[in-house]
Amino acid sequence: MSTETPDPPGARASERPDGPSRRARGRATMKDVARLAGVGIKTVSRVVNREPGVSTAMSARVDAAVRELGYRPDAGASALRRADGRSSAIGVVVDDVANPFSGAVLRAVEEVAIGHGTVVLAGSADEDGPREREVAQAFTDRRVDGLIVAPTGQADDHLADELRRGLPVVLVDRDAPGLPVDQVLSTNELGAAAAVTHLTDAGHRRVAYLGDLSTISTARRRFDGYRQALIDVGLGVDDRLVVADLHGEASAEGAAVHLLQLPPEQRPTALFCAQNRITVGAVRALRSLGLAHDVAMVGFDDFPLADLLSPGVTVVAQDPGLIGTEAARALFARIDGSRRPPRTVWVPTTLVRRGSGEIRPPQGR
Amino acid sequence: MSTETPDPPGARASERPDGPSRRARGRATMKDVARLAGVGIKTVSRVVNREPGVSTAMSARVDAAVRELGYRPDAGASALRRADGRSSAIGVVVDDVANPFSGAVLRAVEEVAIGHGTVVLAGSADEDGPREREVAQAFTDRRVDGLIVAPTGQADDHLADELRRGLPVVLVDRDAPGLPVDQVLSTNELGAAAAVTHLTDAGHRRVAYLGDLSTISTARRRFDGYRQALIDVGLGVDDRLVVADLHGEASAEGAAVHLLQLPPEQRPTALFCAQNRITVGAVRALRSLGLAHDVAMVGFDDFPLADLLSPGVTVVAQDPGLIGTEAARALFARIDGSRRPPRTVWVPTTLVRRGSGEIRPPQGR
DNA sequence: CTGAAAGCGCTAACAA
DNA sequence: TTGTTAGCGCTTTCAG
Numbered sequence: 154m155s156t157e158t159p160d161p162p163g164a165r166a167s168e169r170p171d172g173p174s175r176r177a178r179g180r181a182t183m184k185d186v187a188r189l190a191g192v193g194i195k196t197v198s199r200v201v202n203r204e205p206g207v208s209t210a211m212s213a214r215v216d217a218a219v220r221e222l223g224y225r226p227d228a229g230a231s232a233l234r235r236a237d238g239r240s241s242a243i244g245v246v247v248d249d250v251a252n253p254f255s256g257a258v259l260r261a262v263e264e265v266a267i268g269h270g271t272v273v274l275a276g277s278a279d280e281d282g283p284r285e286r287e288v289a290q291a292f293t294d295r296r297v298d299g300l301i302v303a304p305t306g307q308a309d310d311h312l313a314d315e316l317r318r319g320l321p322v323v324l325v326d327r328d329a330p331g332l333p334v335d336q337v338l339s340t341n342e343l344g345a346a347a348a349v350t351h352l353t354d355a356g357h358r359r360v361a362y363l364g365d366l367s368t369i370s371t372a373r374r375r376f377d378g379y380r381q382a383l384i385d386v387g388l389g390v391d392d393r394l395v396v397a398d399l400h401g402e403a404s405a406e407g408a409a410v411h412l413l414q415l416p417p418e419q420r421p422t423a424l425f426c427a428q429n430r431i432t433v434g435a436v437r438a439l440r441s442l443g444l445a446h447d448v449a450m451v452g453f454d455d456f457p458l459a460d461l462l463s464p465g466v467t468v469v470a471q472d473p474g475l476i477g478t479e480a481a482r483a484l485f486a487r488i489d490g491s492r493r494p495p496r497t498v499w500v501p502t503t504l505v506r507r508g509s510g511e512i513r514p515p516q517g518r
Numbered sequence: 519m520s521t522e523t524p525d526p527p528g529a530r531a532s533e534r535p536d537g538p539s540r541r542a543r544g545r546a547t548m549k550d551v552a553r554l555a556g557v558g559i560k561t562v563s564r565v566v567n568r569e570p571g572v573s574t575a576m577s578a579r580v581d582a583a584v585r586e587l588g589y590r591p592d593a594g595a596s597a598l599r600r601a602d603g604r605s606s607a608i609g610v611v612v613d614d615v616a617n618p619f620s621g622a623v624l625r626a627v628e629e630v631a632i633g634h635g636t637v638v639l640a641g642s643a644d645e646d647g648p649r650e651r652e653v654a655q656a657f658t659d660r661r662v663d664g665l666i667v668a669p670t671g672q673a674d675d676h677l678a679d680e681l682r683r684g685l686p687v688v689l690v691d692r693d694a695p696g697l698p699v700d701q702v703l704s705t706n707e708l709g710a711a712a713a714v715t716h717l718t719d720a721g722h723r724r725v726a727y728l729g730d731l732s733t734i735s736t737a738r739r740r741f742d743g744y745r746q747a748l749i750d751v752g753l754g755v756d757d758r759l760v761v762a763d764l765h766g767e768a769s770a771e772g773a774a775v776h777l778l779q780l781p782p783e784q785r786p787t788a789l790f791c792a793q794n795r796i797t798v799g800a801v802r803a804l805r806s807l808g809l810a811h812d813v814a815m816v817g818f819d820d821f822p823l824a825d826l827l828s829p830g831v832t833v834v835a836q837d838p839g840l841i842g843t844e845a846a847r848a849l850f851a852r853i854d855g856s857r858r859p860p861r862t863v864w865v866p867t868t869l870v871r872r873g874s875g876e877i878r879p880p881q882g883r
Numbered sequence: 884c885t886g887a888a889a890g891c892g893c894t895a896a897c898a899a
Numbered sequence: 900t901t902g903t904t905a906g907c908g909c910t911t912t913c914a915g
Contacts, residue, residue, distance in 0.1 A: 180683065182908055193886035198910065206884060223679070228659045229594040229605065230908035234891045240594065242639075242660065250640070251625035253618060253822075260616035263642060272656050274607075275615070275640040277628060291637050294593045295607065314588070318545065436826060457618075458823045461801060547892055558902040563894060571900060595892035598907045 181222035190218035201226055232296065243484060244274040244292030246285060246302045254429070254454060254473050255303070258325060261477025262301060269485055271298070280366065282307025293320065299484045304329050306368045321487035325480045327370040335487065336497040337480040341371050344469040344502030345378025345427065348451040351504060352423040353386045356514045357449060361394040361412050361421035363405055363435060365428045372397065375427040375453055394421050405434025413442055422514040423449035429456045432466065449512035460507055467510025469502045476500050546587035555583035566591055597661065608849060609639040609657030611650060611667045619794070619819060619838050623690060626842025627666060634850055636663070645731065647672025658685065664849045669694050671733045686852035690845045692735040700852065701862040702845040706736050709834040709867030710743025710792065713816040716869060717788040718751045721879045722814060726759040726777050726786035728770055728800060730793045737762065740792040740818055759786050770799025778807055787879040788814035794821045797831065814877040825872050832875025834867045841865050
């Protein structure tokens with residue numbers, strides 16, 4: 154300590170010619186690089202950003218200094234000053250990052266984002282409107298360049314606010330009718346109708362509906378598809394066979410057990426499960442009642458190992474990877490300045506026959 | 519256009535007294551709030567950050583202006599100037615956000631992060647060392663306060679660099695021996711040994727090992743547990759029954775088929791699958807050969823629906839949620855300044871008996 | 884082709 | 900209690 158020459162009064166550490174500034178948490182700054190290379194700070198900026206018009210000699214000196222100091226530009230400071238203000242970060246708000254559907258969407262978004270030199274902030278809304286807003290707000294507070302949201306359906310106003318401010322937003326999986334926003338959606342209604350038609354084609358006349366929270370737009374669309382398909386073949390909706398507002402496997406299992414214990418004349422011969430957790434709950438119910446090979450079932454949304462159960466579970470598969478990819482593409486188009494009118498991209502669903510959906514109704518009914 | 523009074527030369531839009539600056543991409547700034555409230559900018563800063571020593575009258579005026587303008591602070595600009603430089607963002611690099619294990623870790627981290635007012639940058643390394651480094655670097659370029667990483671095992675040097683610079687880092691799932699870093703790990707060796715012992719206790723003497731890339735530290739640990747358990751009961755490792763460096767379901771299925779088609783005297787009577795995708799591949803192999811009820815199997819790491827297969831798949835379950843929670847806690851302790859020596863938290867595994875692991879070896883052998 | 888000065892939105896240090 | 904000034908690390912503007 155005492156052996157070192159004290160700084161002259163007024164000299165701040167960051168301006169000592171003999172050592173780099175270390176204010177930036179152990180990181181070298183552009184100023185440090187400039188000093189080491191013996192050039193102006195703007196030249197460093199040019200080299201780092203690969204702007205044209207720098208002599209190769211300068212360029213080489215700067216690059217050497219960059220390497221020596223392990224310099225990395227501060228993306229935040231850069232965004233602050235930059236004319237377009239871009240942070241090269243986007244936010245993704247899904248239902249639950251731990252859910253395989255959401256995870257696949259997130260992963261696909263990540264791939265596209267990487268190609269744009271952009272990082273992904275990820276958050277879970279958990280079917281909770283206020284949480285959706287808080288997560289999205291935490292992201293916009295960090296000045297993300299855009300937002301991809303699977304809306305809960307309970308907090309569409311904050312999305313409207315962000316759109317009004319000009320923030321690029323793309324909705325995935327669930328729609329928000331009335332908002333002027335790009336959306337990437339599965340063909341929920343068509344897919345549900347295909348599932349139900351598949352069952353009625355096999356002769357089923359009592360097809361039950363098991364669906365989740367009707368605040369969720371996909372739940373409503375899938376129910377619409379179910380109803381329309383029944384009407385189209387001359388069957389109406391029997392309200393006793395409809396259970397909505399389920400949440401999670403356990404409640405679905407309970408509801409399915411209840412339906413399967415109705416008197417024989419009312420009992421459904423087939424189940425349409427409008428969401429993957431509900432499908433799994435229904436599988437458990439069928440197992441526990443020993444009916445897995447007797448009552449038909451088609452689920453909406455595929456899940457791992459559906460083919461390894463017995464019977465295999467017939468599903469209307471979505472394509473979460475494609476949903477994520479399309480959403481990210483649409484978002485970056487907006488970020489890059491596109492002023493097209495908002496557009497909805499429909500991602501098709503596919504009926505995957507595995508056995509459970511091909512079970513015929515009991516003879517003579 | 520022509521009806522508006524043109525700005526006097528030299529007057530910049532941001533300094534017009536009659537309108538808020540809109541440079542910040544449609545957002546009001548602190549300056550705008552200050553002007554509207556008729557106070558100094560520092561007072562706004564105090565109110566926004568809930569610093570003490572502001573009169574209630576001022577506070578109310580500022581709050582009103584904040585609401586009227588829809589003002590939200592710029593977290594990036596704040597971090598830039600703030601003494602501690604905190605961005606209130608952390609980065610999480612897992613193998614693949616679409617994988618259920620990683621998703622559960624990520625979700626648990628998110629919960630803890632929310633409690634600290636912190637957002638999560640998420641990225642997938644995809645068993646690729648260079649990609650791991652790039653993703654982590656993209657995060658540190660945004661000045662994250664810390665990093666949670668499931669290391670590929672191929673790029674430990676960049677982690678060492680970050681640690682040296684003083685960036686808080688916590689490793690999850692996989693260890694990096696020799697690095698002075700907090701780690702949160704499953705008891706891989708113990709768990710694998712428990713799985714194998716469970717099989718040998720049932721009388722199996724030829725237990726095969728199916729494992730993934732041995733660059734991954736968990737694969738090595740699990741193999742060690744397998745070997746030790748065999749040695750402990752007086753059985754050695756039969757190299758013909760060991761297949762490592764598998765990647766993905768398909769290669770695991772192929773390897774299992776090969777093992778199960780060995781001549782009867784060499785054929786394994788039980789399989790130990792060291793990773794969940796490998797377990798699923800092995801299930802497919804057993805199914806296709808009609809041996810699912812004849813050859814025993816225990817998998818490492820649980821997966822959804824394992825209990826619904828027949829037989830149910832016996833596994834050594836990990837607790838990814840707890841791993842994520844502990845990792846986040848450890849990280850925030852570091853971020854909050856803890857200087858404890860690096861510590862490893864061991865998260866226990868649990869043997870879950872479901873049927874496949876309780877199959878006995880053929881009589882008389 | 885290069886660099887000095889200004890300032891992005893905010894907070895720290897200091898003054899009033 | 901309140902406001903003013905400087906400056907975080909960077910890019911923009913503009914002068915050499």
